[in-house]
Amino acid sequence: MVRDGIADPWGARTPYGPGTPWPVRVDSHLAEGVAEEDVDSWVRAAAVLHSNGDGMDLAVKDGRIVGVRGRADDHVNRGRLDPKDLFGWQANHSPDRLTAPLIRRDGRLVESTWDEAMALIVKRSKELLDSSGPGSIGFYTSGQLFAEEYYTLSAIAHGAIGTNHLDGNTRLCTATAAAALKESFGCDGQPACYDDIDHADVIALFGHNAAETQVVLWDRILDRLAGPNPPALLCVDPRETPVAKAATLHLAPLPGTNVALMNGVLHELIANDRIDHDYVDNHTVGYDDFARLVADYPPERAAEVCDVPADQIRAAARIVGQAERLLCTVLQGFYQSHQATAAAVQVNNLVLLRGMLGRPGAGVLQMNGQPTAENTRECGADGDLTGFRNWANDDHVAELAGLWNLDVTQIPHFAPPTHLMQMLRYAENGTLGMLWVSATNPAVSLPELRRVRSILSQERLFLVVQDAFPTETTELADVVLPAAIWGEKTGVSTNADRTVHLNEKAVEPPGQARPDLDIWLEYARRMDFRDRDDQPFPPWNDAESAFEAWKRASAGRPCDYSGLSYAKLREVSGVRWPCNEDHPDGADRLYADGKFFAKPDYCESYGRDLVTGAPTEPVEYRATNPDGKAMLKAAQYVELHEKPDRDHPFMLITGRTVYHFHTRTKTGRAPQLRDAAPEPWLEMSAHDAERIGAAEGDLVEVRTARGAVRVALRVSAVRDGVVFLPFHYGYWDTDDPNHDRAANELTPTDWDPVSKQPIFKTTAAAVERVKAGEGPAPAPTTAASAPAATGIPAADTGPADAPPPTPTAPAVPETHGGPAARVEEHDATTVPGGRR
């Protein structure tokens, strides 16, 4: 079968029933003019443009990547590929790759040698260490590198330099997943796995537009829906996403009210005694306080806060309350919103109260946003201590110091690790003198961009940026280092369900670009970092030796990699950690026995106050949870920090869309993806559009207290009072110097005090029509941005002051990719090259 990979991101259905294996469907795409038999070799990899971790092979011909194909033997995708993976690899060949280091001279970035660039970084590091100590140096890394690289960076930052200032851009997408897991289970680690979709009778998606953020996972759910005995689907999302359309019940609460909603649902569960009392009694602590708190949230009260009918809240509680195998998933609709952790924790509470954990079809998936976010977390490159160790437990710190053969005082543990937003504040007040950014683009992805730009462009801040492409952030750097990317280096990546994949080097990086791992190791050598025996630190020197070192650091911890090796990962396409003597082939689910990683001496975190974010003291944790059970915790609803008012009557939410990832550094350089959604847009309901006198395609200005952007209007099925802006778009592909395109010009600097994840989804905004557009908005018709079903007004071509146009038939052409987006689908028997 052949499909247009842009027009149909999800492909053909392969229906299946509960408890049966998900059928194979192998997707492949080769560059035009390349045939199957032209391919020199197929090289093993996993998807890196979302968190799903789909196993795939890269087709290589004459030293270039020429296409991709899904792996039939991979339990994550059974051959399927997301459109971003089918086409995104082309960015590797983009003519504007960074191929040589750049140094700022007289205000301009000019080409330099590696030697010059590294010498400059080393000189600045040493000056700062001498004058102001380790707290003057910070690192901001990514969710898109490999475990070996994160582990090396943690060793250098926390160990060799001894700074507390290390974080990943996982702060923007998955910090709340980790925080929520720590609050409930005492430790990070995904409880369920994707296979649970095969067994569930109810799947509840909370703020998780899986259809766009994890295309292949959504395929799996669609295949269950198309098969016998399909699961019921519950969706919580203010937009009418493909998930909402397929759902048995769709709740569209006002943004920022998730805690009130969840408190209402759990109130109902308790009121109707839909509780697994045995499970709660044997495996949890905190039930009484918990029950007292949610008792204050009868559905009527929640309904008023959320602007959702009370009956819908009752219906939602009925669906999850009657489930026999309940799978819950959570993503950015909760994580990037007000009271992020408290809301996400309520989902954990839901599965705990119902005893839905650790068996097929029952569990919770606190999702990740980025492909290797899991590695950032477990290796400690998001600030957490390596191997889910507890910074507040002196024994854990001593253990790490032993592993690294460093003095224990070398590893900062006097306070929680510094999160990105705080690091930025230290750069703002001048106490952070050097910031080293790798594989991420804060000048587009952080909130309140005007502030971010002004901080990063300060003369007194030495900014090093390591990336594969010129970005809005490299523009502000003092030194730019060209990095090799996926396909050009080797390393492991771990997806949102703990599946570890090996990514092999398929081709050479362009020009002088080098793997991030090599860059950091060279920095360490030039800094002459030494361990207690005066040996060079870190002692490893390439990807495989770094992996072996990481295995040792993970041994005995929940994220145990000790049973894995590159050799094993070359045999098996994807293994779920923990993989050790007890679980030689990995483990599908955590907590199968109702036992948690929460014992006071073992846990990763003693938890935090769900409203103030204050860390719990060790003694207090010991007293309340001596046996290491799961913890039921809840918080009251706290008023929004920014509420719509007369001047800013709309609630603005921002988010991801199906064809793009992050700030489009790669997807904007793949022609099919670029053209599928070339420019940003604003989604607004038909009712609200009429209120402001605007129609499909009109140019509108969105204004908040921080700034304004101008984009075309898409009249969609988003709920009234809420407008949506995709956050991928920056400025590298525009000539426009006005800074009026990126969604983050509008967002406030505010974060969840528990997970420190910035809030992107509760901004009060005004929207005004500027002038008529030249046609419909450039928004895809395939996903949540689809035009509203009825009475969509056609683009108005009249003058700006003309009366509002009268609604006519839709004039929005359907999104498609054409011949260049041709994707082949094979069943198990026709996989190219035979079955692997």
Added chain:
Amino acid sequence: MKIGLAIRELHRSEKSLARALLKAADRHHVEHEIHYVAKDLAAWSADHIRDLAVAGRRYGVKVGEEMPRSSGLLEPLRTAFSVLTGRQAVPGVLLLADLRQLHRMAAGVSLDWELLAQGAQAVKDSELVELTRRCHPETLRQLKWTNAMLKTLSPQVLAS
């Protein structure tokens, strides 16, 4: 009976804590977590003030139920000052001093709740006992927050 006195005293100390939190929120406008959380926590004190005023009536205590939601006339000035000095390291010391002050005030409020709880039990006023049971833990959380922020932010201020 001195219960009225205890209520009046607690009402006063909650009120100054709430004011101090709102002031700190403005003075440290550029420290975003301080700014937002201090305001959220001032709202807890505002709730306590209202409930204490209602409870006080039974003991002939007349105190106001209302709590201003801003730090007063100087709010814009405080905010502007914070933004103006936002590029300097010096206000860090001021922040530590303010957190220290807040911590001591919250400790005082906590003690006052303790006293009121003892008194309420002695006179068997179960409604008042319930009030202390509900509010005092929130004061303790305010106390822990100031302590935690001091712990988290002081190393950078002191070492730089």
